[in-house]
Amino acid sequence: MCGIGGIININNSKIDPNIIENIKDSLEHRGPDNSSVKYINESNCFVHTRLSIIDLNDRSNQPFQNEDKRYTLVFNGEIYNYKEIRKELEDLGVGFTTEGDTEVLLKGFITYGSNVLEKLRGQFAFAIYDSSEESLFLARDRIGIKPLYFSNHEDWFIFGSEIKAIEKSGVVPFSEDVESYISYLRHLCVPSNRTGNKNILKLEPGEYATFSLKEGLIRNKYWDPFSFEINNDIYEDEAIDEVERLLKESIDYRKVSDVEVGLFLSGGVDSSLIGKLMKENENSGLKGFNIDYEDHFEGYKGEVKEAKYASSFLNIELIEDKIKYSDFQDILNNYSFYQDDLIGDEVGIPLYFLGRNARSNGIKVVQVGEGADELFYGYEHWLRYIKLNKYIKPLTRSRSDFLNFSNHRMNLASNILFNRTSFGGGAIGFNLVEINKLISGGIPSDSELINFVDNKWDSYFASKDATLTKWMTLIDLNVRLPELLLMRMDKLVMQSAVEARVPFLDHKLVEYVLTIPENILFNKSTTKPLLKKIAGNHLPNEIVNRKKQGFRAPVGEWIKKDQDYFYESIKEFNSLVDLFNKKELDKVLQGNDYQQKWYLLNLSNWHLNRVAN
Incomplete structure (x- = not known):
């Protein structure tokens, strides 16, 4: 995990060194172990701040160039299968001077071009400049675990791991994107390729882009969760075996590190199962981290008791922390700066303190349970929604604007009845009726961004194979996971220079789960039926069937x-x-x-x- 940035002056003018220093300074919290700049020429410069995790030697510092210096790479993330790719390249006669994944990524790109993306198993965002072709290549991983922002503004093309890297450069001004603000109110994040700053965009998950003075910016999608079809030939026993195999493989891959790997442990089934599988065939200790609040509040009892039980069963060290109101006061003025993009979920606050606690205890890398709820149906309100759809059926074949309500329950029922988007994602701040009243002049009627999920809904349900249960997973893979849950994890935990690894979102596991029939994956009577059957082989019933309460602040x-x-x-x-x-x-x-x-x-x-x- 690192911070990356780069800037190109389109007019081939010399870049002011102060601009480069501003970019580098804005990213140093992401990579405190080394920071470097590389002037490819006087109008083109790459920046890298390193968090050393694999091949700790200085030879793997970035920006990284190949032998003839034609190609320059900056890379944030991890390629977990880099050893297999390296062997494949060595068989083709490619030589290596380092032992890490950085050189493998660059040599893989030189050999395969954009097709290297099909071979990568990991979480990544990277940029490669080809000095011969005078072209820039940018890519973001399939699920969107790692962010990548860019701006093509006036005389500049600039990119970075965070919005602040671009804003702090001083060459791209802030301009509020009101449509993004309205979309944030609906989704607690900004969907698609937009941000809160009209002058800054982002690569979407599973997307790469090329930029050159000749052709400008060209964007390409190389992975889309909506492209996977259900395989009705899969039987339950087969699904259990294959999901367990893929999850074990994913967790093992995410143990690959030259530094100690820890665990964020809530005591629930997801993090406890990760912990159990991390400990298999391992004699070394494992540190788990949990956080609570001095202020307890209605609807949330904390998770310390459950985490202690799980840590005792797993035989791991549990390190606890508590957040006080004064801690919230201390972080509040900087919180919007830390979160970087618009992220409405307040859980970023405890994640910030979890990251800080992990780092203070010598941990640079943790495994986390994000993604399990969305893949395996872990939310009670998802079950209630599906049950409601059994009793209420649409009265119209096409979308109708008849009868809209501010009340969330009435709004949901009317959306089902009149064929509107009744599930816009797992996180809803304000519903569209509330937003239309709140916004001066109402919601713009022609906004593709504000209607992003509605257009997806219409497109998806035009297919005879569409199902509500699969839609819920797909739309959260498209919006809530990459732009809210994973960004709060990346931005807030990385404030303390801690890398979060997400085994449930290994793309091989995700792809397989998306093909599992609904009758195996979903049960209206219980959450996570398939995952619980797997967890039952490794964990006691008290953990497997613990009632979920969610992480809140x-x-x-x-x-x-x-x-x-x-x-x-x-x-x-x-x-x-x-x-x-x-x-x-x-x-x-x-x-x-x-x-x-x-x-x-x-x-x-x-x-x-x-x-x-």
């Missing part, structure tokens, strides 16, 4: 401690952007939905932070 309790202070930021934001209808905004601020207040506060602070800088 007491933002409502914290906001209540000084409401006027927090609301001031929201009002200041609205005075600058004039996004919200003041009457409707006051209703939200005077109401009891503190989650929605947090989403507004987070958006406001994100914007104000950029205006101030």
